[in-house]
Amino acid sequence: MVIGASGQIGRPVVDALVRDGWEVTAASRGGGRDASWDAGVRAVRLDRSDDAALAAVVGDGCDLVVDVVAYDAGHARQLTALTGRIGSAVVLSSVSVYEDGEGRGFDTQDEPDGFPVYPVPVTESQPTVALGEATYSARKAALERELLAAGDALPATLLRAGAVHGPYSPLPRELYFVKRNLDGRDERVLAHRGESRFHPSSALNIAELVRLAAARPGSRVLNAVDPEAPSAAGIGAAVDAVMGARTRTTLVDGPPPGGTVGASPWSVPHPLVCDMSAAERELGYRPVVTYEESLPATVEWLTGVVRGRDWRECFPLMARAYPDAFDYAAEDAWRAGA
Template identity: 75%
Template sequence: MVIGATGQIGRPTVDALVRDGWEVTAASRGGGRDEQWPQGVRAVRLDRADDAALAAVVGEDCDLVVDMVAHGPEHARQLTALAGRVGSAVVISTVSVYEDAEGRGFDTQGEPDGFPEYPVPIPETQRTVAPGESSYSTRKAALERELLAAGDALPTTLLRAGAVHGPHSALPRELYFVKRNLDGRGTRVLAHGGRSRFHPASVRNIAELVRLAAARPGSRVLNACDPQAPTVAEIGAAVDEVMGVEPRTVLLDGAPPADSVGSSPWSVPRPVVCDMTAAARELDYRPVVSYAESLPGTVDRLRAELAHRDWTEAFPRLASTYPDLFDYPAEDAWLRAR
């Protein structure tokens, strides 16, 4: 059973499992289907907060539960309560659980010098934030701790995903470049010299990791990212190539002068790059797609979404997270002053 099957990671995961011979129940709040799924996929409506409904969908003998939406200790307890009825689990976590040697993590990045200084690359043995209820990161850490504590009662592979991307993303960071190109912006500004690296994770590569972990159950934590971690300038160039444009990029040393100038969704002062050797060692993982290879589908979807409505309507979560992505007057004023 795949929980959150119609989300951005769930869609390719269902497809990958079916192709590998699994009989899949696709559970989601709306109970919908992806048009590319085979007819044999059983789609069901599920309210994740309803423990009885979850148990009923799982049934008495489920070989595998894949959970895309678990994000706190209560969801871990939901899963561990099914031990004995479920063979194993694969659960999506996040790289934001990591903290550096000074105790800095994603939750401290808004503080002065609060952005973490991680090793490059980050191994799964890197320390993590204390589990708790205060943030997304601490709740994911609590989720991980409870599931790993279950051990052989419910062998669970936790996949720490990076900056997830794909055609059905509710947070398509690529829009930063795609919309500028569609709007005919001839110049863009990138802070930190365009060298920021925030490791992307294709939904197709995550789906491949789920498929491999499903065939090799175990209690483990693995990073889940693409084979490369391109810089933000390289990401922009890759988007430009797909769209056939050549805008000018102004590289700004140091931090953005304002939230609306030079600050992209990848603009971090220190690199966030994950080590993928453990996945290769434990699961024989080989990525199925590179970042550049994945871009045409994402760009096509963004074009289509923007054809008839404003970006804030098409992607409200992105607009809420990054409200100043397209403040063109501020950019133009900064460029004139420069």
């Protein structure tokens, strides 16, 4: 069973498992199905927060549960309560659980000198934030702890994803460059000289990791990122190449020079680059796609979604996270005074 099957990650996960011979039940709030799915995929409605509904879909038991929408210890306990009826689990976590040697993490990044300084690359042995319910990172850490505590009773692979990308994303960071090209903005500004690196994770590569972990159950945490971590400027250039756009970029030393000018969704003061050796060693993992190879499908999907529409209505989550992402007036004013 795949919980959250109709989303960005769930869709390719279902495809990958079907190709590997699994009989898949695709569970989601709406009960929808993707056009690419095999006819044998069973699509069902499921309210993730309803314990009884989850237990009913699991029924007498299933060999594997893939949960791409679990966020906290409560969700973990929903799964562990079904121990004996679930053979193994693969659950999505996040690189946001990591903290640096000074106790800084994603939750401190808006504080003065609060952005974490991680080793390059980050391995799974890096310390994680304190467990809790107050923040996304703390909840994900609690999710991991609860599931790993089940041990052999419910073998669970936790996949720590980075900046997830691909079609159907609720927070498509590529929109920062795609929309500018659609709007005819041939000049852009990038803070930190465009050298920021925030490791992306293709939904297709995550699906491959799920497929491999399903075949080799175990209690473990693994990074789940792409083979390379391109810079912010590199991502912009890659989007331009796909769209046939010619742009000029002003690279600014240090943080955004004025408000959010130059603050792309990848503009971080210190790199977050993760190591994939453990997945290669434990699962025989090899990435199925690079960032650049996956980009055309993302750009095509984004272009179709936003053309002629208000991007905030299309992507309310991104609008909350980056409300001034397209403040062109502020960019023009800064450039005029620079």
